[in-house]
Amino acid sequence: MRAFLVTAEEGSLSAAARALNSSQPTLGRQVSALEDELGLALFERIGTKLTLTPGGLELIQHARAMCDAATRASLTASGQSQSLEGTVCISVGEIFAGHVLPPIIEKLRMQEPGIEIEIVASNSSSDLRRREADIGFRALKPTQPDLIAKKVCDLTSRFYASSGYLEKIGYPQTMEDLCRADFIDFDDTGVYRKYLNDLGFNLTPRNFPVRAESHFLQWELAKSGVGIVTALEMIGDAEPAMERALSDFMLVHSMWLVAHRELKTSRRIKMVFDFLYREFKAICVSC
Structure with a gap:
């Protein structure tokens, strides 16, 4: 049934x-088995996409x-576990994970060697409700009622570029000067550009x-002189x-530590959650 649901949500077996971290043939067999058991065709193929039948x-x-x-049952079972042994999965943005997280994880491992840590370093938010991660570090407060969020601090981001690139474009002093520079974007949707233009660019x-x-x-592109990046x-x-790149311009955003409500009753998850909160809070204060 889960194979059917995820195939419907994703639109293709691949x-x-x-x-699901599975193989396409395996998933295809599972969907076919469900169709055989129900005596019902669940999908029809249109081009390269699968669409649901009536x-x-x-x-x-x-x-x-x-x-x-099933997910709620799993969460309840995890919440009842009082062991400090086992795996905790942490979801965090990749550049923050690479530059800030390693010494924190080293300290955590020394303090609690029975806890194994899995890190999802991605700019896409993992779905905590579906157990893609146990704890997440987010730039926005989640609105889902089954998630618990604790504000860590306000962090400041700025524009950065290599010295060589800034020298090449004449060390911009104003927002108008910066409008003649090259920026490094995330994708081709224009969302980042709209965000900056809403701020006055x-x-x-x-x-x-x-x-x-x-x-x-x-x-790394910005360090090589390709353009300006936010960090x-x-x-x-x-x-x-x-x-x-513009010394007096900054972006301030709140940072939140997030976990599922039922997972907070797990001694293991709660311990890691509280530990990360203290460590992140200390970093913010020192900055």
């Missing part, structure tokens, strides 16, 4: 297989309810000639090869 549409809500119930698509989803790659002040100011 995408569903990646989401029978599949009727079944999808029941499948989702079953999977949600007048940027066009020509200001974003290079795109990279990876923050690490963005940072946390605590990371940007510590890099000798980089300078602030």
Whole structure:
């Protein structure tokens, strides 16, 4: 049933297989077995996409309810565990994970050697409700009622570029000067450009000639003189090869530590949650 649900959500067996960390043939066999058992065709193929048949549409809500119930049962079981041994999965943005998290994890491992840590370093938010991660570090307060969020601090981000690039464009002093520079974008949706223009810039698509989803790659591109990138002040100011592109301009955003409500009753998860909160809080205070 879960194979059916994820295939319906992803639109293809290959995408569903990646989401479930399975193989496409295995997933195909599971969906076919469900169709045989029910005596019902669940999908029809249109081009490269799978779409639900009328029978599949009727079944999808029941499948989702079953999977949600199974997830809740798993969460309850995890919440009842009082052991300080086991795995805790932490979801955090990749550049923050690479620059800030390692010494914190080293300290945690020394304090609690029975706890294994899995880190999802990604700019996409893991779904805590579906157990893609146990604890998440977020730039926005979640609105879902079954998540618990604790504000850690306010962090400051700024524009950074290599000294060579800033010298080449004449060390911009105003927002208007910066509108003649190249920025490194995340994707081709224009969301980042709109965000900056809402803050008073007048940027066009020509200001974003290079795109990279990876923050690490963005940072390395900027260090090589490709353009301007946004980064946390605590990371940007510590890099000798980089300078602030507009020293008096900054972006302030709140940072939240998030966990599922039922997971907070687990001694293991609660211990890691509280430990991360203290360590992140100390970093923010020192900055």
